[in-house]
Amino acid sequence: MKKVLFIIAIFIATGISAQTKYQTGMQKAFGLWQQNKLTEASQLFERISKAEPDNWLPAYYAATVEIIGSFGMKDEAALTAKLTKAQEFVDVAKAISANNPEIIITQAFLNLGYIAFDGQKYGMTLGGKNSMLYAKALEISPENPRVILANAEWNMGSAKFFGKSTKPYCAEIERAIELGKKEKIEQEFYPKFQVKRAEEVLKQCQG
Template structure:
């Protein structure tokens, strides 16, 4: 009887401790994710990237800290003006992406992240990089759509890419805006798996849609 009581006490203690640790992890992630916006000042966004990196190092079994670290470094690359510094930030993003891809190879969000990374690499030097990164971008989104066609970020990235592509190369508002509208419809019903799962893209999509009628 005493052994049973001791076992139950230990089990309860372990369970409470695990719950507390999980809650601490979730709260830390939620706080960091709240700052991951393009309009966030660069120094603060850099701090957030570092925070995700620390969480990823502490929670090695989790994939979401690495995912958000990669995404944050992609955002930072878009805010940078120097090409070499852009690529350095994207090298960091790529390292975290590899971590995610190892843990979640069949997840559509991993495939969308790959497309986002390819898009960012292309943006550094479109004239000289389109032959490599346009096919990578399209292939990653194609895989994501085959896996989960309800993911709104697929259509946001497609629409954004076409929005900024000149009409003579197959882009422009005429082809981009229907995709952005489709993304908005899917965002309206999309529910992340948790408060710390991928949820980005709404604000970008809304901004681009607001330009469609101009």
Template structure:
């Protein structure tokens, strides 16, 4: 084998090996972060996702989960200073993720969730500010991925909440919730680390429709 060819082959193998190693490290890190999260060690999981995000600057998933953790933390938060810190952090990581994966329906849904956190905290103040934007986000996500169950469910749940607030009929949205459950039943995430949440919540909302 020509010496130059041999060097080229060695370089290619080295590059592939380093990519495989990096991917393996990413997978190990993500698995560990989920393990911590499932063990209710949320802060440790968040720290792990942050380390992965720094080590894997091209990956959007760690940023997504940092945003989701901070969104979830904020649901029952009564201290506005704490809430703002959490949701500002969530927004920061959503913005970062979007630079890595544009027109991503999962990220648009997460953005809508974070804005909904503000509305849930103070509907009078933030409903006027973010209500139309949330509706617009779900419409955009639906255009991008109409078979994504989180898109269909999130859009329906948001519309249902708005209908309840204005004392309108919620029955049409109950049908959409049912449709989302069918999508959840057949949904296959791109990998074991891609978003795959929402089915249990959709079932709870569907059950409330029948009560």
């Protein structure tokens, strides 16, 4: 009996240790991200992803960091390499968690990286795809504040590009903010709604 209890205790301790290692790794990766050490953060998220093959979050964050790092790049080859790497992470996350609205809007965010670099070259092909991605994410999760905000921002960008008013999208941003304030997230490290950032977007909309 003592031997059985000892074995159970080892399994429990191992589980706690593994969980703590995951938590520590994720916290360290977020810390690197906050320090703007994007390459190091992405690499750490990637390592965690490989160690947690059933968890979509590390690959999701690795993709997000790579996409953020692509904005402002001047060299197309370097941009393509970075976004190709991001796509690999998105595909990993997608394989683990299909039809996940958080991953769907990250795919749209990735496409935006190309469009922001060269709208004439990539806008025609990826613009329509993004509209479909946002529509799909909204269909799956119509009350998700991150999806609502991302869709509104996309529509605002399109409106500005065509010289139209962004006013029609202000109400959606306000709705996203209200939903974001009420949202209760139970899963550790799940994407959180950034209220302050949304409020900045709202100011641009009203402007």
